[in-house]
Amino acid sequence: MAEDDAVPLTGKVKDKLIATKQDWAREGRLLTGMHADPRAERLPPGQRLVQDFPVLDLGVQPDVNPQNWRLRIEGLVAAPVRLTLEEFRALPQVERVNDIHCVTQWSRYDNSWHGVSVATLLEMARPKDEARFVALTSYDGYTTNLAMADFAREENLFAHSWEGAPLERRHGGPVRLVVPHLYFWKSPKWVTRIELLREDRPGFWEVRGYHNRGDPWMEERYG
């Protein structure tokens, strides 16, 4: 569609970095072999707490013109959704505060996000019964996948703000998904397309050795 066409990508894909991470997955690097109970332990096994907010991407940070930004929910839904940024911001807004856990071992506590809950968008789209999986696509070409049950959780949201300020481009602005109960690679930045599917469709890191689900307390780093 025309409005999605010209999204300038700034930077160059870091092939070497991607290959290194893929090697780590093959070797099982960073694994402690421990499991933890999220009700008892706030910090998942093998993680360390940081105060800053690291930036991780494939080397490209798309420069999305807010006028051209679209969010679509398609596939196995009764009512496909296609929103402009203005329409998205007019939906009921929520705040969520949560901890995030990156597979590269940093965790950050108490992140405040503002945006639209996944539940609100799903109510609009009305998933069909056969919809069991979700494939997410971003403006940098990144993809990731979730089971419906992981996507539809109450705490998940499409966030446009972090700590009370508009989400910076490097962290996924205008809008990113936040799925705090899984490793942060399952939270796509610059998200644009949500497809509800009958069969699972592994995403960028999932086909490069990362775990298909990515539960930090089970230390599901690699699959």
Ligand SMILES: Nc1nc2c(c(=O)[nH]1)N[C@H]1C(S)=C(S)[C@@H](COP(=O)(O)O)O[C@H]1N2
């Ligand atoms: N579109 C897109 N989303 C993405 C990524 C990416 O490269 N592209 N990287 C993922 C990974 S591996 C992590 S750890 C988090 C990092 O988010 P941050 O840069 O805001 O810390 O974004 C995830 N979402």
Ligand SMILES: [Mo]
């Ligand atoms: Mo990551």
